[in-house]
Amino acid sequence: MKGFAGIVGHKDVVSHIQNAVRTGKISHAYIIGGEKGSGKRLIATLFAMTLQCGEHGTEPCGKCASCRKALGGNHPDIIYVTHEKPNSVGIDEIREQLVEDVQIRPYESRYKIYIVEEAGKMTPQAQNALLKTIEEPPEYAVIMLLADNPEILLPTIRSRCVTLNLKPVTEEEMKDYLMQQLHVPDYQADIMASFAQGNIGRAKRIAESSEFMEMVENAVYLLKNSQRMEVGDMIDAVREMAGDKQKIYDYFDIFTIWFHDVLMFKATKEVDGLVMKGEINAIRERASTSSYEGLQKILEAIQTAAGRFRANVNPDLTLELLFLTIREC
Structure with missing residues (x-):
């Protein structure tokens, strides 16, 4: 003990x-x-x-x-x-x-x-x-x-x-906990620590889940191809990948981490500060095609979509508006 x-x-x-x-x-x-x-x-x-x-x-x-x-x-x-x-x-x-x-x-x-x-x-x-x-x-x-x-x-x-x-745990403390106590590999610990948002219970849940990194891969694939996919196909993909309403919020959080990385790279051109360092090529490509204003609009659109889901606004319409913003900005 x-x-x-x-x-x-x-x-x-x-x-x-x-x-x-x-x-x-x-x-x-x-x-x-x-x-x-x-x-x-x-x-x-x-x-x-x-x-x-x-x-x-x-x-x-x-x-x-x-x-x-x-x-x-x-x-x-x-x-x-x-x-x-x-x-x-x-x-x-x-x-x-x-x-x-x-x-x-x-x-x-x-x-x-x-x-x-x-x-x-x-x-x-x-x-x-x-x-x-x-x-x-x-x-x-x-x-x-x-x-x-x-x-x-x-x-x-x-x-x-x-x-x-109880205040949120720092990302550094969270990453140390994931790596030292739960034996999570370095590259996964970065993503999990960011996703957990200072909540140790959430970090433990995703570290012990066999589905979390698969969810990250699915979300990243969708975002990497978002400017080439039809909105309807993106909605179908998220609905199929998420399965239930709670996981939708997890996808929104992963989207936020991804676009925050894109914004950070656009501003600094540095890889070290990124959460998803392994996706640097796709992050670099998106940073070159989206403006600062566009990336800020996308991050706000993700938060708006999460709020609409909590308020039980039409889910398909909510996702359509989000993915239109992701595609166009």
């Missing part, structure tokens, strides 16, 4: 947690904010394990009885609050699993810790039910609210919690 040392990035958050443990200044309520896949659950779990660890250090030892129970998912004083409805955490769930349960003292540890995943989905009623506990908690209670967007939580909740926001 690597403990906090195994976390990629987020050094400021880890430092805050370890200083709080070292000085004994533990808040009764935390909000850990960051997009899905940023590592909120891992950090909350390591924080909880550290607080309960029998060695009383600033890292969980991973070996004591408390750590072993936590690693096995059966620590009686580390409670993960669950919810049945996918899009909401209701008042009954918060009351039964937290508000009423917190009145019972810890079974065997110094603290009783509650980790509320997807806390942004708590209904206003659920948040108000939780508020009194956060305002007047038992001395042994520690509540951790994990939220993709902490701003969704009621101001009365936010004002009573210590907020720890």
Whole structure:
């Protein structure tokens, strides 16, 4: 078990947690904010394990009885609050699993810790039910609210919690993680690190996917031939390659990386700063035929297309407008 040392990035958050443990200044309520896949659950779990660890250090030892129970998912004083409805955490769930349960003292540890995943989905009623506990908690209670967007939580909740926001991991840290931990080859790590956009969960997902590099190859083939293909053929190709709506967004992200490389090369004529260095010949060719203004229009068109897909605008029309821009600019 690597403990906090195994976390990629987020050094400021880890430092805050370890200083709080070292000085004994533990808040009764935390909000850990960051997009899905940023590592909120891992950090909350390591924080909880550290607080309960029998060695009383600033890292969980991973070996004591408390750590072993936590690693096995059966620590009686580390409670993960669950919810049945996918899009909401209701008042009954918060009351039964937290508000009423917190009145019972810890079974065997110094603290009783509650980790509320997807806390942004708590209904206003659920948040108000939780508020009194956060305002007047038992001395042994520690509540951790994990939220993709902490701003969704009621101001009365936010004002009573210590907020720890997870920032995107740098591309350099991401690339090191992909190469050292997941053994991704150098040329693929560049593309994956850029695609992941600072999200360690996303990086892990694509590194472990057998489809991702095939998706990159398909997207690059399409873009290399975009000025020669008919728009209808391009739409058919993307629909066939993507298969489902979620993958469409992945293709949009790959398109963005490609055209950003084209723009960078047009401006600098340097290869070192490119993500897709292996496609330098095609990048050079596109940079020579597209203007700065045209490339900027294409990048904006990709973002517009992604927004239209999220808003359920006609998908064929959305792709047609995008590919017309890619062809003409």
